[in-house]
Amino acid sequence: MQTSRINISEIFYSIQGEGFLAGVPSTFIRIAGCPLRCKFCDTPYAASAKAGKKLSISQILKQIKKYPTKYIVITGGEPMVCPNLLQLCKALKKYHITIETAGIKFVTGLKCDLMSISPKLSNAYLKPSDRNTYLKIDELQKIIQNYDYQVKFVIEKAGDIKEVKQTIEKLKKIDRAKVMLMPQARQVSEYTKRGEIVAKLCKKYGFAFSPRLQITLWGNKRGK
Ligand code: SF4
Structure with missing residues (x-):
């Protein structure tokens, strides 16, 4: 274990900005490397697997011990x-672990308390043929069957709800109470504008609204 090294983009202490744990002080471990290239990616600096610094697991543990929280968010990139x-x-077994993922790969046997899945709709990619790379229903299905989860869809326009519904219909036994919609935004002005659209959709279809506190509190500043 001690010799395993992981490409880490950054480790920082902040407030969880999204999902049902929004507002909880958490330590973020951002792993570098993601096979996708979403149009709205707010962490492009973590996209390349070479973008990080190779840290051993004991070095990671040493850093996170500094912060007064049991909540760890493993994010990316695509962890x-x-x-x-x-x-x-x-x-990290003594911590509460959230893994933030696009849901494109299932890994068996993880100690994970919450899979925070953000399946990609067509608003994330450039051409329709990218769909099979960005949305993998079989992998998504295995994740929700094997872990506690929340599913957060990024909404750019009201019409995106059609794809949300189509995606949910393809998943067996998904708990609709764990589905959230959140505005696609990197700036407060976008968040406010799209937030209104998302709130209306949440009321109409009964999904929860996911805030993005990292935008409203800190303007998406890195390491906050
Ligand atoms: S999956 Fe996440 S980290 Fe990867 S490109 Fe898309 S938004 Fe960025």
Whole structure:
């Protein structure tokens, strides 16, 4: 375990901005590397697997011990493609672990308390043929069957709800109470504008609204 090294983009202490745990002080471990290139990605600096600094698991543990929270968020990039994710989660067993993922790869046997899944709609990619790369229903299905989860869809326009419904219909036994909609935004002005659209959709279809406190509190500033 101690010799495993992981490409870490950054480790920082902040407030969880999204999902049902929004507002909870949490330590973020951002793993570098993501096979996708979403149009609205707010962490492009973590997209390349080479963008991080190689840290051993003991170095990671040493850093997170500084922060007064039991809540850890493993984010990215796409953490589920990290070869040493199993070892990292095992080493963090005394913490509450959220893994933030696009839901494109299932990994068995992880110690994970909450899979925070953000399946990509066509507003994330450039051409229709990208769909099979950005949305993998079989992998998504396995994740929601094997872990506690929340599913957050990024909404750009009201019409995106059609794809949300189509995606949900393809998933067996998904709990609609765990589905959230959140505005696509990197700036407060976009968040406010699209937030109104999203709130209307949430009321109409009964999904929860996910805030994005990292935008409203800190303007999406890195490390906040
Ligand atoms: S999946 Fe996440 S990290 Fe990867 S490109 Fe899309 S928004 Fe960025």
